[in-house]
Amino acid sequence: MRRQYVPNMPTLCETRWSHKYKSIRIFHKNIPTIYEALENLSKEGNTSTRKSAFQLQSAMQRPVFLVCATIIGKYSNILEPVANILQSKSLDLLNCTDHVNTISSLIKEHRENVDDTAKGIMFEVNEIADQLNITIAAPRTSKTQTHRTNTPANSTDEYFKRSIIIPYLDSLIMSLGLRFSETNLPAYSILQLHPYHMLQISSQQMKSRVQTISAFYEIEGLEYEIELWRKLWVDKGLTYDVLKDIDLIDCYKECSAYFPSVKTCLAISLAQPCTTSSVERSFSTLRRVKTWLRATMATERLSGLCLLSIHRKMAHDRKEELQMKVLEKFAEDKRRIVLL
Structure with missing residues (x-):
């Protein structure tokens, strides 16, 4: 029935973040169509279908729902490519980290200019509300409030700015800061041992980053091996296009007994996952294993x-x-x- 009324709407996947971002983005784009479909379902079908459709339609009529769907849909568009890149097989984590830092700077600018940000979001919310014949208004306030806070505001836009938009931006900035903080730099810096990245920076910059790696992972002798490791790849005379196609596992195999510290660093980089995508994909294994014969295990x-x-x-x-x-x-x- 969902395919009949909203054919382009995927289900919300709880185990894969990239699919979750996509679902939210498409849901926000098709809010008027979904609302109309729920309205039709609330008038036809069996009792259970009408009841569920009416409840969902009533939830979509709330201004808080429209504001939340709009702001989450807005930033899901920004974060979806990052989630897809982090779960790809050929991943350049250093470039991805730089892109995440750019996103974080953009969101911080939105937070600093929150008045303009809120104005754009509320304009989009009002456009959706006009299509659904819904009036956007702040909830009533009372002297004693037990189930929610009384956010002081002189207008509807200011209320949603203070109660939803500002907390969401602060939470998003904090989450990106925790996941891509300075403490994670040694893990990212190990990728600089790849010849493609190593030959694009100076020897002094490489020594500085190697010192950070050596101090964090307590690897001795890495500062002295890195000069010979760099010399090895310079003497090969390979072009950047060829170096870019070399996998990290090939670099690991290239390490002989003369590069024990470099080999340890590359092993660490190969062992640590960038995301939980491998674990997320393992959920599909249950479809092959969790049969009715194994249901009581x-x-x-x-x-x-x-x-x-x-x-x-x-x-x-x-x-x-x-x-x-x-x-x-x-x-x-x-x-x-x-x-x-």
Whole structure:
């Protein structure tokens, strides 16, 4: 039925942030269409459908809902490309970090000029409200308020600016600051050991960043190895286009016994995930494992089956060893079923 009334509207995915941003963006774009579809569903269909549609339509009529949907949709458009890049296979984390810093600076400018920002958001909210025949008004105030705060404001726009827009911008700035803070710089700086990035900066800049990496991860001798590591790639005489196509794992394989510290740094960079996308994608494993035959299994056993499904190649290589361990484990437990 959702496909019939709103064919372009995807469902909200709770496990993948990139899909969540996309869902919010498309939802905000199609608010009038969704509202009209809910209005039609509230008048036709069975009792349960009419009831649910009427409740959702009533929620969309609230000014707070329209303001929240507009501001979240606005900044979801900005953050969606970053989420897609962070979950891509070929990821340039350094450039992505620079882009996030640019986004953070832009949001800080919106916060400093919050009057102009709020004016643009409220103008868009009023346009949507006019299409839905809804009046945007601030909620009433009383002397004693128990369920929400009495935000002082002289107008409707000022009320929503103080109660929703400013707190949202502050929260967004703080979240970006925590995820891309100065304490994460050593992890990003390890990527400078890749020859493509290393040869684009001076030797002095490279030494400064290597000192940060060495102090954070307590890796000895990295300052002395980096000069030889840089010399190795300079002597190869490869172009930047060729260097750009070299994977980090290829750099790791290039490290011989003469570069133990560089090899340790590259191993750290290869081991640390940039996002939780790998974990998020593992949820799809349940579709192969969580059948009706496995529905009564405990969580521990289900997690083990999921790990076997994800790492099935590794399990296949050690099949005989795993089979013997399973038989030994099965033999240790007493049989609960009594055979007559």
